[in-house]
Amino acid sequence: SSSKILIKGGTVVNAHHQEIADVYVENGIIVAVKPNIKVGDDVTVLDATGKYVMPGGIDPHTHLAMEFMGTETIDDFFSGQAAALAGGTTMHIDFVIPVNGSLSAGFKAYERKAESSCMDYGFHMAITKWDEVVAEEMEIMVKEKGINSFKFFMAYKGSLMINDELLLEGFKRCKSFGALAMVHAENGDAVFEGQKRMIELGITGPEGHALSRPPMLEGEATSRAIRLASFVNVPLYVVHVMSIDAMEEIAKARKSGQRVIGEPVVSGLILDDSGLWAPDFVTAAKYVMSPPIRASGHNKALQAALSSGVLQLVGTDHCAFTSTQKSFGIDDFRKIPNGVNGIEERMHLVWHTMVESGKISLTDYVRLTSTECARIFNIYPRKGAILAGSDADIIILNPNSSFEITARSHHSRLDTNVFEGMKGKGKVEVTIAGGRIVWENDQLKVVPGSGKYIEMPPFSYLFDGIEKAEAKYLSSLHAPVKRFNSAT
Ligand code: URP
Ligand code: ZN
Ligand code: ZN
Numbered sequence: 399s400s401s402k403i404l405i406k407g408g409t410v411v412n413a414h415h416q417e418i419a420d421v422y423v424e425n426g427i428i429v430a431v432k433p434n435i436k437v438g439d440d441v442t443v444l445d446a447t448g449k450y451v452m453p454g455g456i457d458p459h460t461h462l463a464m465e466f467m468g469t470e471t472i473d474d475f476f477s478g479q480a481a482a483l484a485g486g487t488t489m490h491i492d493f494v495i496p497v498n499g500s501l502s503a504g505f506k507a508y509e510r511k512a513e514s515s516c517m518d519y520g521f522h523m524a525i526t527k528w529d530e531v532v533a534e535e536m537e538i539m540v541k542e543k544g545i546n547s548f549k550f551f552m553a554y555k556g557s558l559m560i561n562d563e564l565l566l567e568g569f570k571r572c573k574s575f576g577a578l579a580m581v582h583a584e585n586g587d588a589v590f591e592g593q594k595r596m597i598e599l600g601i602t603g604p605e606g607h608a609l610s611r612p613p614m615l616e617g618e619a620t621s622r623a624i625r626l627a628s629f630v631n632v633p634l635y636v637v638h639v640m641s642i643d644a645m646e647e648i649a650k651a652r653k654s655g656q657r658v659i660g661e662p663v664v665s666g667l668i669l670d671d672s673g674l675w676a677p678d679f680v681t682a683a684k685y686v687m688s689p690p691i692r693a694s695g696h697n698k699a700l701q702a703a704l705s706s707g708v709l710q711l712v713g714t715d716h717c718a719f720t721s722t723q724k725s726f727g728i729d730d731f732r733k734i735p736n737g738v739n740g741i742e743e744r745m746h747l748v749w750h751t752m753v754e755s756g757k758i759s760l761t762d763y764v765r766l767t768s769t770e771c772a773r774i775f776n777i778y779p780r781k782g783a784i785l786a787g788s789d790a791d792i793i794i795l796n797p798n799s800s801f802e803i804t805a806r807s808h809h810s811r812l813d814t815n816v817f818e819g820m821k822g823k824g825k826v827e828v829t830i831a832g833g834r835i836v837w838e839n840d841q842l843k844v845v846p847g848s849g850k851y852i853e854m855p856p857f858s859y860l861f862d863g864i865e866k867a868e869a870k871y872l873s874s875l876h877a878p879v880k881r882f883n884s885a886t
């Protein structure tokens with residue numbers, strides 16, 4: 399039966415260590431990692447000689463079955479996860495969108511959407527408005543529902559955007575529960591102004607989307623979020639870092655010792671805008687996402703920032719809209735649903751761009767695609783490691799066989815692919831999720847309902863010592879300095 403699996407002779411790569419060893423799996427759990435494991439004949443044996451055995455990818459940023467901009471993403475939990483598994487990702491963290499601002503209603507809706515899951519998943523939650531009910535529901539989400547991260551939108555004026563006052567309130571609430579604050583960092587008011595400018599100039603095509611929200615607006619919001627997080631002393635996670643401007647703000651903050659995490663996504667790491675907006679509406683519209691794909695140079699700088707440790711992990715922001723859905727904005731780029739694919743391509747593209755090119759090591763690859771995500775969201779080493787006792791979410795990657803990306807052959811329901819035609823060496827040949835072989839010989843064997851909800855506990859390592867820093871700040875306020883209002 400396939401509930402017992404032995405992976406023989408591969409190079410087992412973890413974020414902390416690599417060695418040639420066998421991996422033995424029973425009932426969804428890794429039981430042993432050591433050389434020359436002997437087993438009976440009721441065990442499925444996979445030969446991994448000359449190949450890499452690594453923790454399945456964890457995608458920290460996806461939108462499956464998301465209702466957004468008047469439509470719903472074409473990939474739901476089942477199709478998006480099947481695509482993920484075919485590409486070596488075995489867990490993702492999706493963003494619950496509240497229903498009319500209600501977190502509990504949003505959570506219920508996403509519980510339902512996720513019933514068809516064929517791999518493990520967790521949730522972040524977006525905060526889209528603010529009142530006492532929302533503030534109290536945050537606590538319930540953290541203490542009872544397994545959510546330890548909240549995303550605040552500084553963009554999407556008129557729908558998801560919140561102002562600085564609410565951002566600060568949200569940050570403070572996050573700190574009080576040990577939950578991580580995440581930001582979509584673009585200046586939404588300035589984007590609104592940029593969009594008006596484009597329309598006035600008669601630029602209504604997809605290029606207007608990019609021109610209306612230049613890197614400086616991402617840099618400004620990233621800087622503001624970082625400074626506000628510092629002001630109230632909370633760790634901060636910046637999602638989809640797309641520009642040098644944003645990356646440099648993160649670099650500066652980290653250099654000063656601030657706890658800031660930066661997440662680039664594969665589209666931003668790999669693509670640039672050369673030739674993107676030229677051909678025709680449908681071809682161009684598929685690249686529309688926020689923040690937008692930048693000019694050449696930003697992608698290379700983000701890759702370098704990953705190598706040097708300025709950025710810590712890679713996501714996708716998988717948010718799939720078909721050509722028909724993208725065509726809602728044929729006369730006005732502001733109506734093009736924002737989002738691109740990536741959940742299926744991330745593991746191959748990071749391998750190809752970063753490992754094959756010599757920019758990072760094997761252990762770095764595992765850290766950036768899996769382990770660091772598990773650590774940040776406090777589920778390591780259950781996830782993100784090939785260790786005895788960890789969940790059996792494992793990939794076997796053959797460095798000598800090739801991958802090729804096409805909309806024709808991918809497993810997402812999308813009719814397009816922003817990475818169309820990209821190919822290279824290093825292919826995920828086997829994916830094991832929850833102890834099941836779900837991808838082998840280019841065939842998916844996925845079971846709806848087999849994926850589990852992974853609860854994420856609050857207070858990850860990012861919060862260690864935060865109270866000490868807070869106490870130090872408070873005592874500095876009482877230091878014997880002469881103040882205008884103090885009697886001396
Ligand atoms: O264009 C994007 N990124 N769509 C998904 C929503 C978001 O902002 O992450
Ligand atoms: Zn070891
Ligand atoms: Zn976003």
Ligand code: ZN
Binds near residue numbers: 459460715
């Ligand atoms: Zn997103």
